[in-house]
Amino acid sequence: MNAQHLAAYTTSTGEAFQFWVLGTIAVIGALCTVFMKKAVHSALCLAGTMIILAIFYLANGAYFLGIVQIVVYTGAIMMLFLFVVMLVGVTAADSLKETIKGQRWLALLCGVGFGVLLFAGIGNASLKEFNGTGQANANGNVEGLASLIFTKYVFAFEITGALLITAAVGAMVLTHRERTERAKTQRELSEQRIREGRHVPPLPAPGVYARHNAVDIAGLLPDGTPSELTVSKTLRERGQIRDVSTEALNDLRALEQRAEERLERTAIEPETFKRPEEASK
Amino acid sequence: MSFPLLTATAALPALGAVATAAVPAAQRTAAKWLALLVSLATLALAITVLLRFDPDGARYQLTESHAWIKDFGVRYELGVDGIAVALIALTAVLIPFIILAGWHDADPLETGSRRWRPTQGFFALILAVEAMVVISFEATDVFLFYIFFEAMLIPMYFLIGGFGDRAHEHGEETAATQRSYAAVKFLLYNLVGGLIMLAAVIGLYVVADNFSLQEIASARANGSLHMATSTERWLFLGFFFAFAVKAPLWPLHTWLPNAMQESTAPVAVLITAVVDKVGTFAMLRFCLQLFPEASRWATPVILVLALISIVYGALLAVGQRDIKRLVAYASISHFGFIIMGIFAMTSQGQSGATLYMVNHGISTAALMLVAGFLISRRGSRLIADYGGVQKVAPVLAGTFLIGGLATLSLPGLAPFVSEFLVLVGTFTRYPVIGIIATFGIVLAALYVLVLYQRTMTGPVKPEVSAMPDLRVRELVVVAPLIALLIFLGVYPKPVTDIVNPAVKQTMSDVHKKDPKPEVEAAK
Amino acid sequence: MENLIAPLIAAPLLGAAVLLVGGRRLDRVGHWIGTLLSTASFVFGLILFADLLGKNAEHRTLTQHLWTWISVGGFQADVTFRLDQLSMTFVLLITGVGSLIHLYSVGYMEHDERRRRFFGYLNLFLAAMLLLVLADNYLLLYVGWEGVGLASYLLIGFWQHKPSAATAAKKAFLVNRVGDMGLSIAIMLMFTTFGSFAFGPVLSHTGDASEGKLTAIGLMLLLAACGKSAQVPLQSWLGDAMEGPTPVSALIHAATMVTAGVYLIVRSGAVFNAAPDAQLAVTVVGAVTLLFGAIVGCAKDDIKKALAGSTMSQIGYMVLAAGLGPIGYVFAIMHLVTHGFFKAGLFLGAGSVMHGMNDEVDMRRYGGLRKYMPVTFITFGLGYLAIIGFPGLSGFFSKDKIIEAAFAKGGTEGWILGGAALLGAAITAFYMTRVMLMTFFGEERWKNQPTRSPEAPSAEPAAETRGEHSEPHPHESPKVMTIPMIVLAVGSVFGGAFFSIGDRFLHWLEPVTGHSEGDSPLSATAVTGATMVCLVIGVAIAWARYGRKPVPAVAPRGSLLTRAARRDLFQDDFNHVVLVRGGEHLTRSLVYVDHTLVDGVVNGTAAGFGGLSGRLRRLQNGFARSYAVSMFGGAALLVAATLLMRAV
């Protein structure tokens, strides 16, 4: 009997130690999942918690599940989450301000109440003795599961198969975008622009007069104000435009000053550049 | 197996309704004729039922019985006693007249109106109501009865809400609002009653483990089915409440004036003369047979409520300014008489009540349909808008008067016989109630004559001066009804002969006997 | 022979049906059809009468069973007719006077475009009235009872375009319905007491029933009689009923229908004989009414209304007599018959006067008409002499007997009743003389009429509708109208003598009604003498007031009593204030109560649910998280419930 096998039906001090340390981390991870502002951070915390849970599965003798937990959950599902987070916007941070009246308090009340009730229930029904999975895992955990799945639970298993296929198809259908009309040619687009009378030339590119030329930095207008037109619509709606106008102009000034020094010209403007609205304050 | 006559009587109008509804939109007249023919064929079947029925034979005749929902013991069980036969005949007689009277009520309005009036639908719905009413009269399975008792509300709802008078004093928008209000009120009020009854039906099943009226009643009679007193009373109240709403009994009556006021005259007749009868009929058949002890227990309260209905309905009829509302309140008064007769628990009272149901159907139909003809001519329901009609349309006025006289139970016309039987039946057991109810006949004279005086007599109002007299179609509707009123007034024996044995049975169900006259008792 | 009873009723009924259903096609011959069928009925009556006369007194009851009308449990009503001496008397009166009045109406209604319908209604009335007197049970009688009420309603309101006529018709029907209520309660009482309401079983078993029940039945019958016979307190409709055409007033509201109450009481004599309290009530009602009617009759300027008051008063005499029991029954009926003659004659005369005077009814606009309409004057005059009880004429015999019988009642009651009857005789003499003088004597006040003053009682608006405001040209009526008047006048002159000499009428009726001689404190001669004195006094006063002095064309204000009498002793005002106004308030408040309270509860329930669901709807704010909270809360509750169940 190796140690892991033994762990299936007894608990050692080591396991207790492991439980308390990792359990604390899991709870902290769970709390961070809930309270982190950015979805990416939440996802990372959740992944951590899941790995800890995988360890706990192993500790409880569920070797197959432990591995599946890491491979499927942490590996596949969390990756899927991260992909979606990326689509939606990695940097976007949620405002944690509550908009529904009383929602937070009700939620906390329900959460605490539910937790208390669960604890009370478990405490009420707590078992002093337990069997351990040693017997069940005698022929190996995976073999045991397999024999159950393909005999007793074969019907449910088949249905889950169907479910997975349906889910895959459903996801494809949901995310697939069907073009309902022919894409417009360049000629048509330009004609449309002329007809509408706005922005007759093509939209300006981002990052003009800016030190950066990343797509999320708005180009500056001649008076130094940023033009949102220069940034892609998706970023605009995500609110992910970085405003660099002030520092860019200050940089420009510094550059000009240095050039003057080098060209020995007199300063045109002694004070630092300010944006018009700041200047008016 | 013999020909299922009862099923056929109910199924024919049902099929007719489907067929009428299926007639293409352009063939409006064809749909009307089809509906009329179906209703006449149903009348023929009803007459066959009447002829095949043997008053002195078994209690329920022409029975049919098939298992339906086996798990709950629900059976498709039909059978008629004398009371049911009389009411089926009444229904079958009235429907052709209703269809004929409403011949143009569902014609499309002139262009520009936003109301959509599918002619086919109107006549199909009337036939549907007929089918459901007939099967309600025939059902001897409580559950079967319940289903059609409730299902009747659906076509009625559309008839009330979908088809109003052609003209309205407050304009079309208001009319539509008021109509839908009336229809919804009708539906909700009756649904509430029906749901309470449903609870009682389930309760009955729990207690009796059966839905068959005959089996429960015989089990009750021979003592093999014992119910706790309180259980029986609660179940009784559940049933009675639904029937009292449908009937309607004071103070559950307020849906009726709204419904009758807003619907067209033929539909109003359908409500009060046909559909409401199911309520009073069911009191007689279900309340008394299933719960004899509770019926006797509740009698004093019900009699007082019926008495209030009589006087209150009549007084309110006097105070109405709208012709149709007036007739509605008069009907409430009459339903008070019917319920009083049923619960007086004397053979005169119950035979009288059954006869009253028949006669009230005919007399109200006569009065209301003529009122409808009148209203369609002037385009107003307000009494004050009329005056002197007698001068310009004497036949209309004359038929209206006869309808009114029937409503006030003039001797010689049918309602007198029934009203007097009810009064006598009540009086023999409850003299005080009988005497107070007699005041109802004075009040009836008041509201009928005031109505007649204000609309028909006096100087001719300019608005009515060009009013045409009754047309042939309208005469065809009214004349047979009046003939029936006179015939049943002088010779009610055909109806009483059928009804009496059934009433005798019911009386023995509730363990009641007619009180003996004083002189005989002394001997 | 009894098979002839049904045709007796059927003839006028057929007439009514043919005339009313037949439509305009019969407009030209309708009145003759009506008259013919009415006469046919009279002929049948005569044949039956002859048949009865040919039989012994004990076998003079014929019955004809047609069919079973209602049969439920012990409740058995048959359509059976019963012809005995009492009904025979009525049959002859009804069909005889009825036929005469049909004939008269041919002339009177000549210019009315709806004459056919009028005759239809008259025939309907005859049929109903015959049914009333021929019925063999109270329920069938009730049919006739209401039938005559209906005919009366239709005929009073015959000129429906006049609002006053329509109102009067409605009033008559309603007041009668109150009486009918009494009759129906009486029938119910009979049914509970005797188990039947046919004449035979009821009237022969009165001895078995308790007196309380019999008194109740008697009082209810009295109520019925009051309604139909316009007795106090249900008399108010009769005056207004004069809105109907005059032949109607003559036939229905003088000769026949209004006497139905007397018939009812006499027919139910056995019940009343066994219930002295009820009998007393009958006499009181009769005495009060005879004075009431007489007083009202004194003050009316409308000739028909004056006659209506007189009718009321004379029926009061009959009711009084009927209340006296076996001493009075025969005389009640005898007075009824003679009254039928002379009052019908008087009304026809009044109709004739009106016919000649452009439908003017105000006696203050008559005067000196004897020169212009001699036949009317003579027939009316004979009727007048008959009603005041001029010796030798019919009223003398019949009324005298009633006064005698009243005294014969004995005791204080007898003195009071007799005194009232005597006083009534004096007042009768007064008001009838007044009518006579104002109409046929004095100056011709219809000439050079000033513009009508508003105080004057309004004439029949028919005059206005005919558009004749010009001065009237009094003229005698056509033969078709005068012949019936002459026949009736003959009846009023000789009827009483014919009946009384040899107690013919007494012997004829006695087997049905029974008869007993009371022990009068006064001798017959003394009573006759006192009556004569009263008569003379009455005539004298009237002559002094209306004969010697000219009659003002506009009614003077009059004494308090006069004013009260003009307003029917405020009885109508009482009705108006208490019943009409009270009823209006009651119905109006009930309409309000129904709308706000009864319906309010219903609508309130609906509104309550509506409001509640409106509130609840706000919980459904559309935010998925909100729903999630409630789900989570629900889950928590479920856990709690599970734990609780485990704990318990």
Place this chain on the structure above:
Amino acid sequence: MNPVNYLYLAALLFTIGATGVLIRRNAIVVFMCIELMLNACNLAFVAFSRMHGNLDGQIIAFFTMVVAAAEVVVGLAIIVSLFRTRHSASVDDASLMKL
């Protein structure tokens, strides 16, 4: 140590997840919280499996994982398509259920 402690941990994690579902508005985070709850359940099942000494609990946990995977796939697809049309991943923005 008593394996019941695993149950307490599972309950705690479940409650935290549930509260997170209620509090967070970002649909993705909400989804993560749901995953947390499912995982907590799985932990409980596994602990039960150990306590009862049979593998049925683990089987249920396995099925839960499969269903969770399917759910995540569909759910995320919905979020993506919602984001495409409404340019927001906030669950509060999808309050179409309100009348």
